[in-house]
Structures are given as C-alpha cells and as structure tokens.
Amino acid sequence: MKTLIDSTNALIGGMAAIRRQFGVPAQFPPAVLAAAETAAHRAPTAHVDRTDRPFVTLDPATSTDLDQAFTIERSGSDLLLHYAIADVAWFVDDGDVVDREAWQRGATLYLPDGKAGLYPPVLAEGAASLLPAVLRPAVIFTTRIDAAGNAHLDGAERAVIRSTAKLAYDGVKAADLPVDFDEFARRIEAAESRRGAARVDPPEQEVDALGDGRYQLLFRPRLRAEEQNAALSLASNVAIAAALLAARTGLFRVMPEPDQKAVQRLRQTARALGLSWPDMQSLVQFEKTLNPTDSSHAAFMLAVRRASGGANYVPYRDGIVPWHAPMAATYAHASAPLRRLADRYVVRAALAVANGQPVPPAVSAAFEQLPAVMARADARDGQIDRNVIDLAEALMLQGSEGTTFEAVVTDADEHGLRIQLCELPVVARVHGQGGKPGDRIRVKLTSADPLQHTVTFERAG
Template structure:
C-alpha cells in the first residue's frame, strides 16, 4: 500500500502535544533505545565487516528529502556502449554492522520498521548506525551491497548482479533540486538519465500491467486557533526514483526464485465482489470508470493532487491491494509468486536502514550471485520473518496520523452538518448502520452511524458528533446520519 505521510508544523505539533503522546501510547511505540543497544551500535559503527571489493571510484549520488540522514540508496547512471543503460545502485549494508543474535539484531526484530509520526520518526536502528556509520552520506567510505543493472534501449533489464563493495557517495541531492535541474536542462548526465531511465521503466510497467500509486503527503498547520490541511503532490522525479527501487526488487525476486530460497512480497488479484465495491467508491467520488478500463489504466489517469482522486486511491488501495510476505527454500516454491500491483515477482530489498526484512533479502541475493548457500542466520530466520513483519506498525501509524489530523481540522465544528458520501459500510461485519463517509469540504474521511442501513454510494447529510484528536482509538471523527 502506498505511504500517506503526515507532516506537522512546529506550532501544530505544540498544540497537539497531548494527542500525539496518546497516539504513541496507543500504538505502543518503542521508547528510546536501551543503553546496551546504544553501546552495541557504537561498537559496531567503529568496527564494521568490510568487503574486499573497492568501488569508491563510482561517483554515486543520493536523492532524498533535504533533512534525511538515514540514506539507504545511492546511484550512478550511465549509457552503455552499443546502446542501453547501466544502473549502479548501492544499498546500505546493515549486515556489516548488525551481528546475528546480538543486541542490535534483537532490537531490530522487536521494532520491525522505522515509524513515521507527525512529530518525528522512531528509527529501526540506533542513529549511530542508521544516520551514521551505515548511511550512504556524502564523502564517507562505507560498505554497501552494490547492484548493477544493464538495460537495453527500451528500458528492459538484460542482466543484474549484486555483490559487496566499499562505496563513496559524492553528493546528497534532494527531489525539488533534481526536478528543477532536469526541467531546466542543467542536470549533469548521470542525474539527467534518471528521467530517461525512469520514463522507460514506467512504459515497461504499463506494458507489464503494473500499477504505481504515489499519494500526496499531507501537512497540518495552525493559523490562530484553526488547523488546516494542505497537500504536496509528488514530483515526477519521485516516480523515476521509485522505478529504480522497483526494478531492483523485481531483480532480487527473480534471483531468489532461481536459487530456490527467498522471501517474496506477494499479492493476489482482488475478488470480483471487492472490485465491484471499489467501482462504487469511484462513482461516489465522481470518478468516471468505464467497465472496459482496467484499474491500472484508471489509476494512471488520476491526479493525486485532486483531493477526491487522493481519497479514492487511499480507499481503493486499502481494499484491493493487500500484500504479504512469503518465504520458501530448497526449491519448494510457493504456489503464488506474483505481486499483483507490480505484475511480477517482487521483494523488498532497498531500505534495510528502515525495514527489517531487507537485510535478509540482500543477503540472499548476494549469496545467489556468488553461487553460495545463504548464511545459516538467514535460513534460521527465514520462515519466521513474515510473522515478524506482520507485527510492523507502519500502516497503522500512517492511518492514525491522518485520523488525528482530520480530527484537529474539524474540532471546532462539532454540531455542524456536512454533505458527504458513503464510501464504505460495515455490512459484511454485521453492522450495516456503520460505515465511512467522505466529506466534500473539507475533504476528509470519518466514521458514521446511521438510524437506517447505510448504502454504498449514497449521498447523505451528516452531523458531526465528535472531532477529538485525543479520543482513543481510530474513531476520533464521528458523524451521525439522521
């Protein structure tokens, strides 16, 4: 499911301090790292496992938000002689610092993933690792898993390989700066090629039947006593950058399938009744979805800057695109190996500083390329990793953050009536008089109860009964339909 990041101004965060504290309590967010874990991080940062291969001559660069310090990926793009492209893609080598069974490893298995909350992130690894020794910050020599993808002139991958290497990023770039330079024609060729390669990979994705959905980030600000929500639409460069990561995830999945041991991110095609419900949501929001148009084609036509389109994408992906992790070994391949949205086998492997499982998939791919058996610590954990990842709280944190922000925006309007549309009901759970509404203005979602059964797609006039950022649980916003 695509991320729906919520940012918050300092003034808004200060006004909502108690609500944000309650949110962390509800989610059972980990507190500061224990002293013994911090000590282990400092020791590991001072003595990592270094590879023999030296690739510090590659002028790699990173593209991230300006304030990011946990840099998982760096790249260098070039043209191949005879046509096509070569992508050098370095991924932080967390396994060079985290000893299997040690304090850092145990803590990472408890945390599972980095959490992004409106008042700050909760990292997977201590900053000495995630923002220091393992991060691909500029002008530092660090160990990495260095991928090389050779592409033909159409953007199709003809060969991929990964091995350990020492790397050294030359520049920390940000999305807005790269977009401006590319648009102005002033970007250096290795950076400008991201548009060419990303565009070709997007075309390959369309031909494959895949779907990429990027929702706009939201920001809540405070003006006087009124909270306001604004949206930041994704830039094209963010999509191009994502294509490099997706390409690597597909290459990694293929390597693991060929080697007979691995962990895939799988997703089945939605059942027809679910698709029918999603079509009803589109109709409610005024989105034209002809029956001859596939969901993938529809998504490509939508503009995430449009609040109704963003609402549809958020609800539709939650209903349609439920993915899971699937482990296998000894060539006993799972029955289902495809990620439906990507329309290919796929795995997570490009964000090991922020996601537990990527450290393991990286090891599996390095071993496969070297023609070696995976390390015992990887095989021991293999079948337990899907359960570990299921404990992750990232999706819940995203949703609860949006709930809190929407409650803040509406908190001074309790008792008012709003025009709304029913975009989901709890009929299947035996509660046909409960469901989810989408307001036209402001464009927010809220839970609702009704005196009569709610019907998917109907327009209603709803009274706001509660808008309390500090209300426990997800029903911070509650409407009543007469």
C-alpha cells in the first residue's frame, strides 16, 4: 500500500503527470475484460467445504480486493492459524489472456488518486475477493504457532469459505476477532524480537489542507490492529518459505541490511531530526526505541525504509539460504495473490508441497522468470512512490520560496550535498561542495514546483 493519503485531492493535477510519466495503465484491454468476466463465473469444483469456519477479513475500510481471511483455534498450548488466501489460480490459467496481462503489470499500483489493478475488478474486487457473506474459493494454509512463536506449516487445502465479517482497522473491536488474536500477535512479535528482526513499518503520510492554498504533511501512525494483522501474514509467509526451502523449490523475498554508508547517513538524519542515537547502539536496537506517534520518529522510520538495500525475489538455488534481513528469516510472499503476480505461483507451489505432490512444471518455470518481472514492477512502484512524495513536498513548500531552513548534511558526493531539513520530513539536494556528513547548514528554498514535483535549495549565507 502507498504511504501517502490525499484525502483533499490536492495532488490530483500532479498525479496525472506522474501516471503519464510512468505509464500507469488506465484500463484493461477489452479482450482481458471479456475473459475475466467469463472466468468469474467458474464454479469451484476442486475445493472442500469449510464454510463452517468463522473466517473474517481485516483491512482498510475502503479495501475491496481482499486477499486474506483468517480464524484461529487452540491445539493444546499451540495456536492454529487457518489463513485463507484468495484462489486466484482457479480463475486464471497459465498463458491465457488475463495471465499474460498480469505478467505485463507485475503488481497492483496503489496511488493516492486510485489504483491500477493486477487483475480486472470483476475478479480482484469480485469473484476472487474474499468478500463477506458469499461463497469464495480459497487456499487455506494452516500454520501452527508454538508457545515461543515458532511457525510451522501444518497443511494446505483448496476450500470454499464464507467470510462472516469484513472488519476495518479503524473500527474493529476485540469482540469481533478470534479469541486468541492478541495472543497470536504477541507470540509472533516475541519471536521476531528473539531473532533480532528489524521490520520498519513507517506511518502513512497524509496531505492536510491548512487553508489559503497551503498544505502540510502529517503522519498517521499505524493502528494496533494493523500491527497485529501483519503478524498473520508474517507467520504464514515464514512457515511457507521454510516448507518450500525444505522441498528445494520456491521463490523467496530477500533483503540485505542497510550498508555502513547508509547507516552513517541515517545517523545524520537522526541528528537532523533531533533524535539521540548513542554511538554504541546498533540500528536494530535504536529502531526498537522509536515511537511512530512522534512525528520526528515517524520521519526517521520513513528514512530507514528508503535507506534499505532494496528487496528482491530469488528462486531456490542449491546450497544457498535466501535471507530477509529485516525479518531475520527466510521469507516468501504468498499472502497477496490479488495484488502481486509472484504470490499466485508461490501459493500453488506451497499447496503442492504441503500435500506431497510435485510442483507443477509451469510454476517451477515461472520461478525462474518472475524475479525480473517483479523487479521491474517494484522499480516502477518505487519510482512512483518517490515522485508522489516529491509532489507532496513541493505542494507543502509552495509559497515559501525565499525562506531559510536549518538542515543537516547526510551525504556528500561530486554532485553536491544531500540534506535533511530539521523541521520538516524533507530530503533534498544542494548543488556545490563545501560540506561533509554531519554538518549543520542553512539553506534557502529557491523553488517549489508541484507540476514538476521538484523543490530546489541553495546554501544560505
């Protein structure tokens, strides 16, 4: 999901330009729409009946492309998570016109003014979405969580489910959720802490209108329900990754730790934001002290995400353990097949492995091709994200040309200085030399152009 909310439609003019610049598709070809409409009427015939289980979904209130539904039960001291994932492969055949279009797109693009889906709405927000009170085909992964929070994949099956409720992060009550929902999240979070995981989930940024054509960027901290819901996907994806690795197959999500140069830049960013980061404290240790309800801490969390080495997909290779450093685990993406192309294939492989069956050849072949496709989709998503943030910053600063700001240099190279403003969550560049990381300088805003989504500064005297 995007990290920027535009509830006032302030970005609408600049968003049109960004959509054109990055070729965001405005619609699906007629042939794809027609094929999806036909597929939407495909009745599930390879699925057992699990409509007796009290599945629920938990998402943003406006979401209609619902990938996951869940219920939790006790098994002695263990917890069993029954995680129903939309069975997209039931509606999309290898090589058909809907599949080919999905391979072109790679992933759903979420922008402040709307999304460009991976699949047509008749599937993504209709027949394949785990909407409430209707029968839906799904793949149920059952993950066992012991008292220490260790996750193990117990089984997987194709099933028909009926979600009993569409719950929203901002309105869900404890009584709406499975009895052990809190305990499940607690165990997963405790296991993460023991592993030394360093997941950083920065708050969303929101454009807020001040009046008189002026705007500000605010942070909306993640709700506790969002954090707990994330534990469901994390546990399932870790368990599925372990099962695939043991079966010597799969497609994995890998991510390195920020390198030393990035960590040094983050230390300067912390200084610019007025945060105290002791020299002997690691980045992982410092992250555990952050409070996302504090705007300075939230800005730093966003900087950490931008500083990470970048995540990639890799297929199984003999003798190599794929590693996701922020998760401190081997990790796979399987929980969002309506929104990520790769997940559809990981789900199919995990379903086969869990039932002692060979992975379909088409899936194994896809694992070799998907890294390049998903890298292209991730790159475009990242470029759009950065340009949207640049647009919002330009909108916020427009009208303040000539104003001077305190800043800290976070990096210096032959192109000039990279700076972090001290009073605003804005990262920018200043041309010229004469500075080194850690220097505190004054800069003057010379232009802020929302249409070009650019801001420029120069050194102030």
